[in-house]
Every structure is written in structure tokens, then in C-alpha cells.
Amino acid sequence: MQAVSERINAQTSVNIQQLLSDSGITYCPPPANVWIYVSGQALGYNPNASDSMNVQVDFGDGNTYSNTVLLSGGWFWDYPVHTYNFSGIFSLRCIVIGPDANADTAYYSIVVGDTCGNINGKLYLDANSDCSYNAGETLFPGIPVLLKQNNNVIATSYTDATGDYAFSVPSGFTYDIVPALNISNYGYNVTCPASGQYTNVSVPANGNDFGMICQPGFDLQTYLTGWGFRPGFNGYVYPYALNTYCQPMNGQLELILDPLTNYVSAIPSPTSISGDTLRWNFSNLSNSNYWWNWNSFSPQVTIYTPTSAQIGDTVCFTTNVTPTAGDVNTANNTYSTCYEVSNSWDPNMKEVNPNGDIAPGMYTMNYSIHFQNTGNDTAFNIFVLDTIDADLDSSTFQAIASSHPMQVDILSGNVVKFSFPNILLVDSTMNEPLSHGQIHYTISTNANLPVGTQIKNTAYIYFDYNPAIVTNTTINTIALLSAANEVSSDNFISIYPNPASTNVLVIISEKQMGAELTLINALGQSVMKAKATQKEVNLDVRNLSPGIYNLMLNDGTQNTSSKLVLIK
Numbered sequence: 001m002q003a004v005s006e007r008i009n010a011q012t013s014v015n016i017q018q019l020l021s022d023s024g025i026t027y028c029p030p031p032a033n034v035w036i037y038v039s040g041q042a043l044g045y046n047p048n049a050s051d052s053m054n055v056q057v058d059f060g061d062g063n064t065y066s067n068t069v070l071l072s073g074g075w076f077w078d079y080p081v082h083t084y085n086f087s088g089i090f091s092l093r094c095i096v097i098g099p100d101a102n103a104d105t106a107y108y109s110i111v112v113g114d115t116c117g118n119i120n121g122k123l124y125l126d127a128n129s130d131c132s133y134n135a136g137e138t139l140f141p142g143i144p145v146l147l148k149q150n151n152n153v154i155a156t157s158y159t160d161a162t163g164d165y166a167f168s169v170p171s172g173f174t175y176d177i178v179p180a181l182n183i184s185n186y187g188y189n190v191t192c193p194a195s196g197q198y199t200n201v202s203v204p205a206n207g208n209d210f211g212m213i214c215q216p217g218f219d220l221q222t223y224l225t226g227w228g229f230r231p232g233f234n235g236y237v238y239p240y241a242l243n244t245y246c247q248p249m250n251g252q253l254e255l256i257l258d259p260l261t262n263y264v265s266a267i268p269s270p271t272s273i274s275g276d277t278l279r280w281n282f283s284n285l286s287n288s289n290y291w292w293n294w295n296s297f298s299p300q301v302t303i304y305t306p307t308s309a310q311i312g313d314t315v316c317f318t319t320n321v322t323p324t325a326g327d328v329n330t331a332n333n334t335y336s337t338c339y340e341v342s343n344s345w346d347p348n349m350k351e352v353n354p355n356g357d358i359a360p361g362m363y364t365m366n367y368s369i370h371f372q373n374t375g376n377d378t379a380f381n382i383f384v385l386d387t388i389d390a391d392l393d394s395s396t397f398q399a400i401a402s403s404h405p406m407q408v409d410i411l412s413g414n415v416v417k418f419s420f421p422n423i424l425l426v427d428s429t430m431n432e433p434l435s436h437g438q439i440h441y442t443i444s445t446n447a448n449l450p451v452g453t454q455i456k457n458t459a460y461i462y463f464d465y466n467p468a469i470v471t472n473t474t475i476n477t478i479a480l481l482s483a484a485n486e487v488s489s490d491n492f493i494s495i496y497p498n499p500a501s502t503n504v505l506v507i508i509s510e511k512q513m514g515a516e517l518t519l520i521n522a523l524g525q526s527v528m529k530a531k532a533t534q535k536e537v538n539l540d541v542r543n544l545s546p547g548i549y550n551l552m553l554n555d556g557t558q559n560t561s562s563k564l565v566l567i568k
Contacts, residue, residue, distance in 0.1 A: 012044035028116030039077035060090030113170035117203030126211030131192035139163030156410035187245035214246030347372035515555035
């Protein structure tokens with residue numbers, strides 16, 4: 001028994017990935033009810049043994065909380081509610097302990113103020129250049145406004161349908177207010193106030209309006225995401241057309257399907273179909289006429305992946321948006337991405353493009369979060385929490401599309417909260433195509449990230465009052481890519497059988513003997529390692545979960561990889 005205990009301790013890990021509250025700034029006045037969100041990953045434990053985690057929270061006011069939560073797919077979560085009865089800054093500590101005493105600790109601060117005041121204003125098109133909002137002037141919804149203190153951003157508010165933003169903050173302090181630093185990405189420039197910001201603002205402070213002008217021209221962009229490419233099943237592709245400038249545009253969105261897929265239907269129906277190319281006409285597309293769906297025209301396309309497709313095949317799609325003549329940036333008028341054909345798909349998932357290893361440099365990362373109501377009744381309210389990796393520049397965050405009306409809030413700790421109040425998402429048994437939802441945003445990497453840096457992101461999806469559904473973790477690694485280490489070919493590794501369920505025989509070349517074999521799951525985690533001391537290596541995979549794995553071989557001079565599919 002002692003040997004078993006030591007083995008478990010050596011292979012388990014506990015990682016608190018999110019500890020935050022439901023407010024981005026503060027609570028006023030006491031008593032204040034605060035929701036605390038705790039979630040993370042625990043690896044190496046046995047779900048069949050109903051392994052559980054003990055969540056302990058010190059609220060920082062003399063009160064504590066303890067609860068036992070079961071693991072689900074290697075994830076844990078809890079969300080206690082606590083009432084703070086007096087004001088102050090409270091240092092909250094959370095400890096999550098596994099059944100083998102392995103643990104992780106995280107910290108968070110809660111601010112409860114005696115008095116709070118509002119800071120508010122609106123963003124509008126200053127049509128007559130008088131630096132004053134006049135009835136009939138265009139209001140700008142969906143634009144981020146930053147609240148700063150000591151030159152640090154402490155909160156972000158997105159303008160609502162009437163162009164209004166608001167913050168509730170503690171009294172007795174001064175603040176600076178400025179539209180997002182990447183306001184030009186939204187097609188605007190600030191003209192009022194002339195400095196582009198309000199400084200040393202005391203609360204309450206009403207009417208801190210920003211007069212804006214539209215940048216000339218138009219910027220049509222396109223994007224696409226997909227889900228569910230499985231032999232013999234229907235999947236979905238979502239092409240997007242958006243215009244981030246004010247000038248309304250008529251145009252055409254084009255989607256080119258992969259030859260391995262067949263068109264079934266689309267909502268709305270294409271204007272025309274020519275072979276594998278679908279086209280939709282759109283009109284009056286600008287950065288203000290869609291707002292909640294983030295300035296986008298987006299059909300939902302149902303496609304069929306025939307049984308002739310093999311597990312591990314790749315399907316690729318391209319989308320184009322026109323016209324390009326006069327477009328201020330034609331580089332974003334075409335978008336292509338590929339997906340692997342799989343034997344199963346999780347409807348609640350996250351994806352990133354570019355994916356996997358990326359060369360040193362700055363990149364615009366395109367993230368998508370998919371969710372689906374697979375229950376047996378309508379989901380009334382959904383929200384998604386997504387922590388921005390420290391190696392991403394949060395000032396460049398930009399929501400670009402969503403399937404349903406969405407509110408965005410930036411919480412403490414660079415956590416983005418996507419809220420879908422009253423979404424009324426039908427369940428998949430009632431209407432499968434309409435049971436899906438998506439979120440899409442872009443964000444840039446920080447400059448000068450060193451080789452070996454890993455950029456990770458995981459989303460937590462909350463349906464009504466149910467526990468969080470945790471997506472996969474996207475992983476990008478900054479790597480020196482060259483012909484020597486980009487080899488990915490089955491000519492160097494043979495796997496039999498594939499798919500497999502119990503044991504796998506890996507056959508390598510003689511020159512690769514002595515190399516290290518590593519099996520990596522879909523989360524980018526190493527789940528098994530072996531030394532290739534001979535040309536044939538037997539791997540016991542009975543205890544691994546079904547899915548697609550990467551089998552990596554490193555012989556000291558190059559990395560070689562091959563896909564391995566596990567079934568049960």
C-alpha cells in the first residue's frame with residue numbers, strides 16, 4: 001500500500017486556475033453578498049474511485065468555508081457565497097487539497113466600500129463638432145471604456161445599446177477615464193475632450209461623454225470557425241463577415257468547402273451555390289448596426305462528413321469577403337483554417353488560430369468558444385469566464401462576433417466574462433442546430449516572448465445554476481521552427497493498431513533507437529513517456545481516455561510526430 005501511495009503522490013497535481021468574484025471592482029455598501037468562483041484541474045486521480053477535492057476558503061474577515069467537490073474529467077469547481085458585513089480590503093485565500101494531500105493555494109482581494117458613487121457617460125458621433133451630445137446623433141454601443149487609477153486599468157465597461165457606460169466605484173479616490181487604447185480598431189477617433197480622456201475624476205461624476213468621429217472608408221473582415229467533423233455525421237461551419245468602420249457596405253460573403261465535406265443546408269440560405277462554393281449577399285454592414293452580434297453577418301452552415309473520411313484526415317475551409325476596392329486593409333478579407341476529422345467531439349470547446357507551435361514574433365490570436373445546450377430543457381442564462389494568459393496583451397482584446405446578444409465585462413485578474421442574459425437557448429433534443437452558441441475574439445501576443453513560452457487558455461461555461469463546464473485548454477508554444485524540427489510524418493513512426501484500445505506497438509527506424517517517446521493528449525499534456533531501447537516499443541494505453549493523441553519522438557536532432565486514436 002505504501003508503494004501505491006508514493007506512486008500516486010508522484011503523479012498527481014492540483015492547479016487552481018481561477019479564483020475570482022462576480023464583480024470587477026468593488027462592493028458597496030455593506031452588507032455585500034459576494035459570489036466566489038473557484039475552479040481548476042487535478043491530474044492523476046482515479047475518477048472511478050470518486051476521488052474528490054476539499055475546497056477551503058478564508059474570506060479574510062474571520063470567516064472560513066470548507067466543501068468537498070467531486071472531480072469531473074479531471075476538473076473541479078465550487079462557487080461559495082459570502083456576506084461581508086463591514087467595509088475594507090479583504091485578502092481571500094483558497095486552498096484545494098486532493099485525497100493524497102497534494103494541494104494548491106491561490107489568493108484574491110475583495111474590496112467593500114462604505115460608500116460608492118457612479119461614473120458614467122456616453123459615446124456618440126459628434127456630427128456638428130460642438131463637443132456636446134445632441135438628440136439624433138448616433139450613439140455607439142459595444143465600445144470598451146477603461147477606468148484607470150495611478151495609470152493602471154482597474155475596470156473595463158462596454159457601452160450598452162444606448163451608448164452609455166457606467167462604473168460603480170468607492171468614494172474618496174480619483175480616477176481617469178479613457179476609451180480603449182485600440183479604439184481605432186473599432187473605426188473611431190476621439191475628438192472630445194481634446195485630450196481623449198478625463199483625468200482626476202471624483203465620484204459621483206455624471207456626463208463624462210466622449211465625442212467621436214468615424215474614420216474614413218470601410219474595413220471588411222472575415223473569419224470562420226467549425227465544429228463536429230465526424231465520419232457519417234453532420235457538422236457546422238460558421239463564416240463571418242464584419243465591417244469595423246462606420247461606412248455602411250453592401251457586399252458578398254463566400255465560403256469554400258473542403259472536398260471531403262458535403263453541403264446540407266444553411267441559415268440563411270446562400271444567395272448562390274457553385275460547386276463547393278457558397279455565397280451570401282449582405283447589405284448596410286457597418287460597425288454600429290449589429291452590435292450585440294458584434295458587427296457581423298454570420299450564416300450557420302450544416303455540412304456532412306461522409307463515411308469515406310478517415311479519422312485523422314484534415315478538412316480545410318476558406319472564406320472571402322468583398323468588395324476589396326477601397327478597403328483600408330485587404331489583408332483580413334480572406335481567412336482559412338483546417339480541422340481534424342475525429343470520432344467524437346465535445347460541443348463545449350475552445351479553439352485558437354494559429355494553433356500549436358508558432359515562431360517568435362507578435363501574432364493576432366483568434367479565439368473561439370463553442371457551447372451547446374445538451375440538456376433536456378431551455379437554458380435561460382449562460383455566462384462564460386475566460387482568463388487572459390499573461391503572455392497576451394489584454395489592451396488589444398477585441399470581441400468580434402457572437403451567436404447571441406452578449407455583454408462583455410473585464411473582471412479583476414484579466415478575466416473576461418461573456419454574459420448571455422435571457423438567451424433562451426433551446427436544448428439539442430428540441431432543435432439541434434439552434435442549440436449551439438459561439439463567442440469569437442482576437443488578442444495579440446506580447447512582444448519578445450522567449451522560445452519555450454506556452455500561451456494557455458481555458459474557458460468555463462455556466463448554464464443557469466449548473467456547475468461549470470470546462471473546455472479544453474488551447475496551447476501555443478513559441479518555438480524555433482525549421483525543416484529539422486518540423487518533421488511530422490508517419491514514415492518515421494509506425495503504429496499498430498491505430499485506432500487502439502489496449503496496447504499499441506510503435507515501430508521506429510534503427511537510427512532512432514534510444515530516442516524518447518512521449519504521448520500527448522488533446523490538452524497538450526504529457527500522459528506517458530517511454531525510452532525506445534529497441535525498434536519495437538509496446539505501450540499499454542488501457543488506462544488512458546479515448547481521444548486523439550500525438551505520439552512524439554525526440555532522437556536528439558529532430559522531433560517526429562504521428563497521430564494515435566484511442567477508442568474504448
